[in-house]
Amino acid sequence: MVNREFTVCVYCGSLDTVPQSYLDLATAVGEGIAARGWSLVWGGATASMMGAVARAARAGGARTIGVIPQALVDREIADRDADELIVVSGMRDRKARMDERADAFLTLPGGLGTCEELFEMWTSRYLDMHRRPVVLLDVDDHYKGILAWIDELRSRGFVSDVALGALTVAADVDAALAACAG
Template structure:
């Protein structure tokens, strides 16, 4: 089966301290599977990463995990992915995740999640891709970050158009629908091999 869309999800390799975020990750995975989509993610079995992957598989979706050798044991590579790719390093992981995705979504997570989000956002601003990027701001998790970015705009280090490159939503179903729709209607060619 060819998936109707391929969504790269960035999220924590820990479950975190808010049980509602576990349910959020399950919602995202179930939505992907129910809409005949494909999850592309970091290949781990721990934390919210494992939760979203399990929920996607249980709902009938495809799961593509991409993990570097160095993290196979540390993040307990998810061996029951539809496809599991073990790569040499983090750069290869992120490049392959970006190539296999039609859109990107950040759930709650730590510095790894933020680093991946900012990288694909930067790549979009530079024209390396035209794929939609989203932030699922459940329970205001990303409010402090968004406030900081707004301050960066006010201070002249960013522009409003850069902020407009990212969709922010608090409802999983609505934001996922917007990202999937935008991914299937985009027109620009993408070549991430130069990154």
Template sequence: MAEPRFSVCVYCGSRPGENPLFAEAAQAVGSWIGAQGGQLVYGGGRSGLMGTVAQATAQAGGRVVGVIPQSLVDKEHANRACDELHIVQTMHERKALMAERSDAFLALPGGIGTFEELFEVWTWSQLGYHDKPIGLLDVADYYQPLLAFLAGSVQAGFMGSWQMDLVRIGTEPASLLEQLVQSGLRNAPQDGALRARI
């Protein structure tokens, strides 16, 4: 398999969610990554949206890198079909390795694990630990309540509008991914690693 043109870290639910549009979006994301000769970096599971995006990437000819803690190998049904499956000891190791291996980050619908991963790379960005682009795919208005809450945080003086601008928000997978990949490749350091670590 040829060296991937780019690497996108995708955060999403280990459940499929109730709206079939969520799975359709995950399918579209994976298909785009694979068709464009890219690499998916994700949480290493076979279930939910995680499994959907991984399978779609592989089916479209892309490379799949999974990173999963040992404690979740059985619980989340580790995807042994990954081109690379890294089994680590802690969630901290998981997230650091996923970040290292990626040019950009994209959050799809998910639960508290997805939120936590999104907010962590967003925090790292505002602190200058990396300049990799971050995207939020707002499928079926899933993230509208969260975005409204964050706008309220800006209004209340706990965030600046510049912090909101660190995340690109879109509803069309291909368009958002194209923006993230182009920006990520421009910003990528030669070794592909984070500039610093927390």
């Protein structure tokens, strides 16, 4: 990695249908990132939780790096206030560019895309493709069903204890950010 400030990659929901409590959570994460003097890399949108985390981080003085595919620039409303907005060709390039910039990965509540991003970084950590922290902020048991399913996979021999150890699950913002710091 290049010698620079610590940067957290945040994955989270982008639909405007999420409850206010999740927008508040994203805001608290952005504030926490800024309070620690870190930078944020995220999906580059102003919508929903994605926008909330970026606005809060930026308001607290954090550098924000948004990465968004061209096809989503209008749909997700690209965050033109980002300190750096990187427009890429597609989702695979988006994830690769976010990965390149991150010192840790933090997943907040989200849907299919958020889960896909979490699983990719968790799997690559387990396979020793990187050694950066992968943290799941599981408030209100948002991921309870997925975690139960993964435990079932473990009991059937499809997931090892080593793989489970490659993910840190936190129940609050402070614990999640502390886990990101290693």
